[in-house]
Amino acid sequence: MVLKQLNVVAKAMVADGKGILAADESSPTIKKRFDTIDTESTEESRRRYREMLITTPGVEKYIGGVIMYDETLRQATSDGVPFAKYMADLGMIPGIKVDMGAKPLAGFPGETITEGLDGLRGRLEEYYKLGARFAKWRAVITIGKGLPSEFCLQANAHALARYAALCQEANIVPIVEPEVLMDGDHSIGRCAEVTSAALQALFAELAAHKVALEGIILKPNMVISGTEASNRAGTQEVAEATLRCLKAHVPASVPGIAFLSGGQTAEEATEHLSLMNAAGDLPWELSFSYGRALQAPALDAWRGKEENYKAGQDALIKRAKLNSLAHLGKYDSSMEAAA
Template sequence: MSEKLEDIARALVAPGKGILAADESTSTIKKRFDTINLASTEDSRRDYREMLFRSTEAMKNHVSGVILYDETIRQKAKDGTPLVDIMKAAGSIPGIKVDTGAKPLAGPTSKVETITEGLDGLRERFAEYHKLGARFAKWRAVITIADGYPTWNCVKANAHALARYAALAQEANIVPIVEPEVLMDGPHSSHDIDECYRVTEWTLRTVFRELYDARVNLEGIVLKPNMIIAGQKSPKQASAAEVAEKTVKVLKETVPAAVPGIAFLSGGQSDAVATEHLSLMNASGPLPWALTFSYGRALQAAAIKTWAGKPENVAAGQRAFAHRAKMNGLAALGKWSQSLEKAA
């Protein structure tokens, strides 16, 4: 594979393929394992992720890259093969989560707003991750909508951190996934779709202004935004068609055509709903960038439930994962349908 940033970025958003977000922190994967009554240990986390990465049909045909957690990029499979090598053999690009999480933003808004940390020592960490095989990275900024929120201080601070991270990534010849997420869930999620649109437009405009100031090469990034969706607690939920229409509209107004691709986060949507929204967007007509997926739970929920931590369920878990990957691969081409979903 080419080592040019632009080529790596294009490969991550190749037609019919998307990104598996398998970068759950140790605390997050524990919550997922709690639902299947499985203890979260280094071995159980390895076994689960090995099951996904050895799902040949999904990985070869529909997964362009995998975002990993620090533990996972260093792990070996049961037979001693580095997990990174298993991914590469399947044609998927290894990636790495590099932020250290969202922390309360200092000041009077600290009970609501956060700033993502992890810039200290990032240049050195990037050098190590490149040696370990990572060719792209992820940094997530979190924007909360509430009464009087977000503040300009929060939007600007997170956009600036995203730009500094992206510049450091490209310096290390690593493609940055730029992820500004306007939350649709959580305790402050009663906003309607129009408020999501307003805040997302504001956030994206600010992010791209900061990326420009940091001289980030837009042809060597992937954007990972939220879709335009009403908050989960909003009494007025939009149709799938409206979500697709408003998401494409805000992207056309804010994202330069130089960006090769946009890989959406699922952000609390159910598996099939996230797939439907993506497919409708791609079916809406020609777009200046590729639109695909970078899903975590929306790709893995069925697989983890089917696997249930039992060796005898590995093949069934892989089939469940392959189905969701295939459905989203079709959505990335604008060819998904309810009938295909049910035919599985």
């Protein structure tokens, strides 16, 4: 019965062209974003910014779920409606980031392990009571000289699987996010190798931990050249390489794959997603779980000023709509100006 409920929630998050808004930046990260628009990061400014995003008129047509930070899950609209209730009433599923961030992996210079498993069972119980129905945990994999090590891949896959098992025990859908970073000068081929290894390790650990794949969402990186690569792969090559990798490693029982944008521009992330969906014949929903690629235009339009509140919402709805079209394989770059 629990598995059936998890499957229903997982499917709803990415159904009908919808995707997931990642609005779960930690306080230090949101401060960096606010610094770029000369806005002080206070509890109220953060609340108001998240309210702008969540209450954008019509956003529920394109967004099936919202990942929140602990602080945000406990906040409410200006009218006093808890964010989780506001979303649920519109059919958007409230979610929560539960990891405590990537920390240096002892004995393995340049590599990280994500912390946050201690006390997670109790936190998940509380988050469920606060209205969260899915969670997110991000592992960070770096490509570099001799990196990643096999141990780093295994350690992070193990942590993701332990987290996922605890989530399902709490009747919460886990988003599992093994992010292979774009940072570096590596080729698209090297990214494909590392992403394949990360996914292979992840699904082996999920099986070992008896995680029901029908009740998860996978949040992977796209297979893409490093940001500093001298000859970066084009959009069609990225789409084809990513699909090859996913088809080889992701079982059809996974209901949805929701990509992270990982440093791509808003337009790049949308175009890559659309090209993949246009290829057709996919065993899972191929969607988006973007942070910056959805929020950056809205943040820039708002700039911390009340008079720009609607402009911020207009910028968000534009990107949400275009990414929804990409989920359906119907996006074209000419729509950027029209939207």
